[in-house]
Amino acid sequence: GNSAEGSTHKCRKTSVAVLGAGVAGITAAQVLANHSISDFLIVDRNDYVGGRMRSASFGSKPDDGTPYTVELGANWVQGLGGEEGKSGSENPIWTLAKKHGLANAYSNYSSILTYDGGGAADFLDLLDDLDEAYAAAEQDAGRLLAENLQDTSMRAGFSTAGWKPGRADMRAQAIEWWYWDFEAAWPPEQSGFVFGITGYNLTYYQWSEANNFVYDQRGFRALAEGEAAEFLEGPYEDPRLLLETVVTGVSYGAEGVVVSLGESGDCIEAQFAICTFSVGVLQNEAVAFDPPLPRWKREAVDQFQMGTYTKIFMQFEEAFWDPDTQFFLYADSRSRGYYPVFQSLSAPGFLDDSNILFVTVVGTQAYRVEQQPDEVTQAEVMEVLRAMFPDKEIPEPTDFMYPRWSTDEMAYGSYSNWPVGMTLEKHQNLRANIDRLYFAGEATSAQYFGFLQGAFYEGRDVGLRIAGLLGGSKWETGECNAKTTIGCGSMDYYSTLHGTTRLDEYNVSNGWPTSSFVDNV
Numbered sequence: 001g002n003s004a005e006g007s008t009h010k011c012r013k014t015s016v017a018v019l020g021a022g023v024a025g026i027t028a029a030q031v032l033a034n035h036s037i038s039d040f041l042i043v044d045r046n047d048y049v050g051g052r053m054r055s056a057s058f059g060s061k062p063d064d065g066t067p068y069t070v071e072l073g074a075n076w077v078q079g080l081g082g083e084e085g086k087s088g089s090e091n092p093i094w095t096l097a098k099k100h101g102l103a104n105a106y107s108n109y110s111s112i113l114t115y116d117g118g119g120a121a122d123f124l125d126l127l128d129d130l131d132e133a134y135a136a137a138e139q140d141a142g143r144l145l146a147e148n149l150q151d152t153s154m155r156a157g158f159s160t161a162g163w164k165p166g167r168a169d170m171r172a173q174a175i176e177w178w179y180w181d182f183e184a185a186w187p188p189e190q191s192g193f194v195f196g197i198t199g200y201n202l203t204y205y206q207w208s209e210a211n212n213f214v215y216d217q218r219g220f221r222a223l224a225e226g227e228a229a230e231f232l233e234g235p236y237e238d239p240r241l242l243l244e245t246v247v248t249g250v251s252y253g254a255e256g257v258v259v260s261l262g263e264s265g266d267c268i269e270a271q272f273a274i275c276t277f278s279v280g281v282l283q284n285e286a287v288a289f290d291p292p293l294p295r296w297k298r299e300a301v302d303q304f305q306m307g308t309y310t311k312i313f314m315q316f317e318e319a320f321w322d323p324d325t326q327f328f329l330y331a332d333s334r335s336r337g338y339y340p341v342f343q344s345l346s347a348p349g350f351l352d353d354s355n356i357l358f359v360t361v362v363g364t365q366a367y368r369v370e371q372q373p374d375e376v377t378q379a380e381v382m383e384v385l386r387a388m389f390p391d392k393e394i395p396e397p398t399d400f401m402y403p404r405w406s407t408d409e410m411a412y413g414s415y416s417n418w419p420v421g422m423t424l425e426k427h428q429n430l431r432a433n434i435d436r437l438y439f440a441g442e443a444t445s446a447q448y449f450g451f452l453q454g455a456f457y458e459g460r461d462v463g464l465r466i467a468g469l470l471g472g473s474k475w476e477t478g479e480c481n482a483k484t485t486i487g488c489g490s491m492d493y494y495s496t497l498h499g500t501t502r503l504d505e506y507n508v509s510n511g512w513p514t515s516s517f518v519d520n521v
């Protein structure tokens with residue numbers, strides 16, 4: 001590794017460098033603190049704790065004109081659990097949301113009205129068809145997993161289960177978007193089947209199918225700040241929390257890790273480091289690793305998908321939509337996913353009478369929208385709203401705002417999605433440490449990727465591993481073993497991952513008469 005010795009730059013020494021102050025980083029540091037390891041530093045480029053739990057001020061309140069707080073990033077606690085009479089298993093994010101008293105309300109996905117270019121149009125019966133196919137697809141995915149059969153795409157899984165929306169059937173396309181893309185931020189073609197289904201089921205069937213929407217005016221990140229305050233002073237007064245500090249390089253090895261900070265040349269010399277940067281940050285090579293990440297790690301990073309999920313906020317003088325309905329689904333006649341779902345924050349039990357509406361776009365529509373100026377997007381959205389509500393005079397919004405997640409250096413996207421062709425072993429390569437450099441975050445969670453609970457569990461796991469390594473060998477036999485949900489020490493990885501076809505199987509009987517490597521030029 002790089003030694004800072006003799007240089008004029010400041011190099012702080014610590015036991016553990018926690019890179020990122022999102023849910024994974026805060027949870028990892030908390031685990032260290034709980035195991036009496038107080039010598040750590042937490043670094044983040046943001047000026048707050050919470051990472052992709054990110055809020056912003058928007059619009060104004062009717063009574064005093066002060067702005068509302070809305071969530072640009074994570075918004076729901078997804079899958080609650082812990083209901084009375086049930087086994088008692090609960091989403092840890094739900095436990096923490098209750099602990100910190102976050103204002104939230106049940107998001108009723110059945111409170112929905114449907115529209116197309118001609119105005120209101122009831123096509124919710126299609127949802128029942130998709131429900132039925134999805135139930136069959138779940139059975140099928142379970143069989144593929146249990147019998148080690150070849151995985152496929154969610155698209156193929158849907159088709160086999162009997163759900164085959166026509167390309168021009170824009171109502172069915174809108175229903176499918178609402179069912180799949182709204183959650184995955186990628187279309188079924190690009191989502192893995194088995195892991196797409198397990199990802200959904202482990203959250204919603206293990207706990208409960210409820211999604212609770214957080215509208216707390218401190219911001220959802222009050223959860224992360226509240227947890228951080230239990231082991232950091234304030235938490236913002238604690239000298240171990242280095243905010244507005246950009247990590248530019250990570251030099252790692254068997255002896256330790258040196259983290260380069262910003263352009264100052266300052267650094268951190270640590271025994272261990274935990275990198276919680278999003279898979280988007282890793283894909284964009286925003287951090288220089290020394291030595292470069294090995295091929296088994298880079299292939300996993302490059303294959304896992306970073307999605308983009310963009311909420312476009314509008315405040316109006318008055319609500320022209322049904323005040324009691326939460327969701328408004330729009331089927332555009334030309335483009336799938338074109339301003340497909342509007343959500344009312346004005347609905348009872350949310351930000352009552354705020355007259356705030358937001359529309360969500362994902363995937364290619366999100367990339368398009370994020371690259372254009374606000375005015376262009378506003379004009380497009382207004383055209384859609386006027387088509388949905390032809391009988392209403394709809395004035396321009398009084399406030400309009402949306403983030404640019406796909407290009408934001410803190411994450412380069414919103415959250416991850418399991419792509420077609422990724423195996424559990426290859427995903428494990430995304431998780432695995434290299435020497436003393438560890439990784440954690442929503443994307444490293446095989447079971448809860450994309451969710452806050454994924455970041456929580458992975459942060460906890462890596463925190464415990466490092467606490468164990470720093471605490472000595474007795475940890476490895478005590479608190480964790482292969483049967484628990486918590487691992488110990490260094491992680492497994494697969495240096496070579498094979499396909500299913502041997503070279504000698506590229507032969508005539510498989511329709512491959514010509515050598516793959518022929519070159520007569």
Ligand SMILES: Cc1cc2nc3c(=O)[nH]c(=O)nc-3n(C[C@H](O)[C@H](O)[C@H](O)COP(=O)(O)OP(=O)(O)OC[C@H]3O[C@@H](n4cnc5c(N)ncnc54)[C@H](O)[C@@H]3O)c2cc1C
Pocket residue numbers: 019020021022023024025043044045046050051052053072073074075076077078245246247248276277278281286287309310311405409410411413414415440441442443450451452453454455
């Ligand atoms: C729009 C959107 C909607 C979402 N909706 C939901 C939802 O409703 N429910 C749900 O459960 N989940 C949702 N998620 C996902 C959830 O927000 C994430 O799973 C979770 O917050 C990820 O936590 P993390 O700790 O893994 O990563 P992060 O929160 O990204 O933490 C990593 C930190 O690293 C920092 N960092 C990155 N690069 C550098 C660098 N070079 N130097 C220094 N610091 C750096 C970042 O600033 C960041 O704070 C949503 C996410 C987005 C963006």
